[in-house]
Amino acid sequence: MVEISADIAIIGSGPGGSALAYRLKDCGAKVVVVERGGYLPIEPANWDAEAVFSHGRYKTSEQWFDVVNGTSYRPGNHYWVGGQTKMYGANLQRFRKEDFDDLEHVDGVSPAWPIAYENIEPYYGEAESLFAVRGEAGVDPTEPYRSSPFPFPAIPHEPAVALLVEKLNASGFKPHPLEMAVHWEGAGCNAEFPCSGCDGFPCYAKGKADAETQCLRPALESKQVELLSNTLINRFTTTPNGKQIVAAEGTRRGESIAIKSKMFVLACGAANSPLVLLRSHSSAWPDGIGNTYDQVGRYYMLQNQSALMSVRPFGTTDLTMQKTVGIHDFLFEAPGFYYPAGAIQTLGKLTGLMIQSDQPYLPSKLLDGMVKRSIDWWMTSEELPDPNNRIQLGKDGRIEVTWRPNNEQAHKVLLTHVKKMMRGAGYPFNFHKRFGIAANAHQCGTLRLGNEPSTSVCDPSGRVHGVENLYVADASVFPSSTAMAPTLTLVALSLKMGHVLAAGR
Numbered sequence: 001m002v003e004i005s006a007d008i009a010i011i012g013s014g015p016g017g018s019a020l021a022y023r024l025k026d027c028g029a030k031v032v033v034v035e036r037g038g039y040l041p042i043e044p045a046n047w048d049a050e051a052v053f054s055h056g057r058y059k060t061s062e063q064w065f066d067v068v069n070g071t072s073y074r075p076g077n078h079y080w081v082g083g084q085t086k087m088y089g090a091n092l093q094r095f096r097k098e099d100f101d102d103l104e105h106v107d108g109v110s111p112a113w114p115i116a117y118e119n120i121e122p123y124y125g126e127a128e129s130l131f132a133v134r135g136e137a138g139v140d141p142t143e144p145y146r147s148s149p150f151p152f153p154a155i156p157h158e159p160a161v162a163l164l165v166e167k168l169n170a171s172g173f174k175p176h177p178l179e180m181a182v183h184w185e186g187a188g189c190n191a192e193f194p195c196s197g198c199d200g201f202p203c204y205a206k207g208k209a210d211a212e213t214q215c216l217r218p219a220l221e222s223k224q225v226e227l228l229s230n231t232l233i234n235r236f237t238t239t240p241n242g243k244q245i246v247a248a249e250g251t252r253r254g255e256s257i258a259i260k261s262k263m264f265v266l267a268c269g270a271a272n273s274p275l276v277l278l279r280s281h282s283s284a285w286p287d288g289i290g291n292t293y294d295q296v297g298r299y300y301m302l303q304n305q306s307a308l309m310s311v312r313p314f315g316t317t318d319l320t321m322q323k324t325v326g327i328h329d330f331l332f333e334a335p336g337f338y339y340p341a342g343a344i345q346t347l348g349k350l351t352g353l354m355i356q357s358d359q360p361y362l363p364s365k366l367l368d369g370m371v372k373r374s375i376d377w378w379m380t381s382e383e384l385p386d387p388n389n390r391i392q393l394g395k396d397g398r399i400e401v402t403w404r405p406n407n408e409q410a411h412k413v414l415l416t417h418v419k420k421m422m423r424g425a426g427y428p429f430n431f432h433k434r435f436g437i438a439a440n441a442h443q444c445g446t447l448r449l450g451n452e453p454s455t456s457v458c459d460p461s462g463r464v465h466g467v468e469n470l471y472v473a474d475a476s477v478f479p480s481s482t483a484m485a486p487t488l489t490l491v492a493l494s495l496k497m498g499h500v501l502a503a504g505r
Contacts, residue, residue: 004260018082036268058086081212088198123496142331161375164425235248235250236276290467298388300445309370310429311374341381345377350374352371444476457477
């Protein structure tokens with residue numbers, strides 16, 4: 001077995017792990033970042049819709065088991081240096097102040113976090129700066145207090161989108177420039193390599209600000225930070241009393257490997273982080289590390305998510321980069337519905353091939369004609385934490401997912417009002433697709449933060465209850481899903497954790 005020593009071992013190079021490595025690069029500690037995948041190749045296929053969507057070129061080949069329906073499925077996980085951000089839509093939003101408090105929904109209450117918005121606000125600003133976020137403050141009425149401006153101005157709207165924004169404003173809606181982490185001015189993404197937006201594609205133009213480019217690469221410039229790619233960690237070993245992690249064990253290119261460190265940070269994502277803990281059973285932790293109260297893997301959340309294509313019958317929209325608008329008019333209530341409904345934002349531009357990969361029997365000419373006349377949206381409503389929704393290991397080691405969506409009435413209300421809004425703006429034909437268990441880009445929960453070990457896995461700082469040197473830095477710690485994109489909050493929490501670890505506390 002190959003043995004590697006470090007002061008701090010970070011398991012996972014997604015936004016949480018890479019942001020933490022960036023924060024720790026100058027603290028004097030030897031930091032090892034471990035990633036199960038390699039570097040995603042920059043190649044023409046990055047923007048090939050058939051390769052990316054029809055064949056899942058960059059998606060894992062793993063099969064997970066859907067316990068509710070009794071079937072296997074291929075999840076939307078991407079194991080690369082930089083994690084899921086290699087394929088993400090680059091929308092970086094702050095959670096709202098209300099998201100950190102108890103928030104009543106039509107189907108129940110979204111619980112308060114053990115930290116307040118004020119505790120994380122300065123780190124939101126640091127995260128926006130680190131990821132070069134483009135936006136405009138003071139336009140979105142739901143925007144929380146901010147102590148720092150956006151690092152860069154918002155991406156300008158293309159003509160068809162600008163006209164839509166004008167019509168929506170005239171109708172009393174409050175669209176705002178979407179917060180985007182892209183290198184826009186002077187970069188290839190709006191000049192030499194025009195693309196349809198970041199959603200679901202790797203960036204062939206090197207214009208997307210992701211965890212690898214913004215965090216890990218600068219961190220690796222330090223002699224104190226090392227990356228072990230193509231290295232899969234399966235489990236931790238502990239001291240006999242279970243209070244400290246001794247090593248992270250796994251395989252690297254067919255060889256067994258053990259990483260020994262003073263401090264360990266788990267950042268494998270909401271599905272894989274609990275699996276590492278569940279595999280780490282011992283006499284001290286018979287049901288897996290941190291699992292004394294059977295909390296590891298519970299409260300798995302995906303959000304309620306749909307795509308909407310709004311089509312007008314006459315004239316083309318001629319859109320390339322339409323992903324520049326967000327609307328939160330229905331975030332906390334909708335007309336006649338006094339509960340949160342959800343958030344909407346424009347998607348990366350749909351293409352006929354993208355739709356045909358999901359609807360193979362629709363004629364390509366019909367789809368091509370529709371997308372030339374459409375503006376496309378992504379809609380999210382909060383999914384409430386349910387202890388019965390969970391990630392588990394089967395007896396044969398398979399990954400089992402028990403998931404039943406909830407708070408669906410709110411999402412139906414959101415769909416109804418968005419379609420009505422678009423009809424009023426001159427887009428009478430609206431077609432939506434609801435996403436299910438395999439669309440896990442916003443997965444969270446499973447190792448939630450809390451003050452009580454009986455109802456949570458991590459304390460408010462992210463340290464696993466009962467273990468002195470194990471922290472978690474990914475979206476598994478979220479007590480609630482909210483209706484917002486999770487990445488910025490995840491990065492902010494990691495930067496906050498980095499200040500603690502760098503100080504040696």
